[in-house]
Amino acid sequence: MAPEVFTRVAALIEEINQHTATTAPEVEAFRIKxxxxxxxxxxxxxxxxxxxxxxxxxxxxxxxxxxxxxxxKFDALQAATAEQAGAVAGTGLDLTAPAEALPLGSRHPIALTMRRIISIFGRIGFTVAEGPEIEDDWHNFSAMNTPEDHPARDMQDTFYVGENMPAGPKNTDMLLRTHTSSVQARTMENEPPPIRIIAPGRVYRNETISARSHAQFHQVEGLYVAEKVSFADMKATLLHFAREMYGDQTKIRLRPSYFPFTEPSAEMDIWWGLETEHDYRITKGTGWLEILGCGMVDPQVLINCGIDPEIYSGYAFGMGIERQAMLLYNITDIRLMFENDVRFLRQFSSVL
Incomplete structure (x- = not known):
């Protein structure tokens, strides 16, 4: 019987015959081995x-x-590699030349603005909460203290979903959420205070599409519930946001308003100025520009969500992300944000 070394040599011969190499460095590695x-x-x-x-x-x-x-085998591999290189050379391609840079994509202005808002509130302790876009009537309206006869429940303002469109508002109705306040309701139901969240997301309202409004848009709403939370806490938080968003010299004012789920309620304006014709137009000649609504969480909302208003209080606020984006990037038509026009989107390719 042949010694074991015969078997090893035969195996090496088979290994050599099966070897493949397609580039010059691979052929050189074969030669060295x-x-x-x-x-x-x-x-x-x-x-x-x-x-x-x-x-x-x-x-x-x-x-x-x-x-x-x-x-x-080496001679054959070397010849094949040389032939391949010659074929490439015949095409005029220079394989040593650096590749062309890939075109950079563009972040959408809504995504840029949303990320900026999340970052600002994230630095002061707010976490992001999410919820379904197809919501039930309870979390969208009833839990947020919206009366049964409130106009927002009407089909002219809300997109109801299902095989049979409802004749009127019912607690069992399913709908496309009209605000991200429903996320606040779900959070308060499932998490004990203290609660400090922001809820960014897409919302839907049955509105006429124009340069200033759309049937779909994005909101970010905030909620802070804990012991001894005051209106002054809310004002300080929103002033911090405004100065982080629009500059450290930004001034704000709070005007009394009404929302079903907050009491007292306010709308917050920032001083935009009256330096240009554009400033006069968007502020209607006042120099002040509304950017969000806010207020102290109504005690009934806390009760609806299983939180004792005798122990806890809180504030909430909400703003449209498209509006913030239009102010930041001087966009004059909200419809541009939903048409996917690459000429519009390319303007944001260098914005991080």
């Missing part, structure tokens, strides 16, 4: 002393066959 000064075939001749005399001739011939096979 099988034909170089320290190739793996050279030690085989040292095995000759262990071979019986009657088999030495056969073993020498087998080792020589392995060396010749390696040389023939």
């Amino acid at each position: 099988y034909l170089g000064s320290k190739n793996i075939l050279k030690p085989l001749m040292g095995e000759m002393r262990n071979i019986p005399n009657e088999e030495k001739r056969a073993f020498g011939q087998l080792v020589n066959k392995a060396k010749q096979t390696a040389q023939d």
Whole structure:
């Protein structure tokens, strides 16, 4: 029976025959391994002393066959690689040239603005909460203290969903959420105070599409519920937001307003100025620009969500993200944000 070393040499010959290489560095690696000064075939001749005399001739011939096979394989691989390089050269391609830079995508102005708002509130302890866009009447309206006869429940303002459109508002109705306040309701139901969240997301209202309004848009609403939360806490938080968003010299004012889920309620304006014709137009000649609504959470809302208003209080606020984006980037038509016009989107390719 042939010694084990015969089997090893035969295996090496098979390995050489099966070897593939498609680039010059791979061919060079093959040469070093099988034909170089320290190739793996050279030690085989040292095995000759262990071979019986009657088999030495056969073993020498087998080792020589392995060396010749390696040389023939190297020559074939080298020729094939040279031929391939010549074919590429014939096309005029320079494989050493640096590749062209890939075109950069653009972040959408809504995404840019949303990320900026989340970052501002995130730095002062607010976490992001999310909820479904298809919501039930309870979380969208009833839990937020919206009366049964409130105009917002009417089908002229709300998109109801289902096989049969409802004749009127019912607690079992399903609808496209009209605000992200529903996320606040779900959070208060499932988490004990203290609660400090913001709820960004898409909302829907049955409105006429124009340069200033759309049937779909984005909101970010905030909620803070804990012991001894005051209106002054809310004002300080919103002043911080306004100065982070629009500059450290930004001035704000709070005007009394009404929302079903907050009491007292207010609308917050920032001083925009009256330096240009555009300033006069967007502020209606006042210099003040409304950016959000806010107020102290109505005790009934806390009760609806299982929180004791005798122990806890809180504030809430909400703003349209599109409106913030239009102010930041001087966009005059909200419809541009939903039409996917690449000429519009490319303007934001360098905005991080």
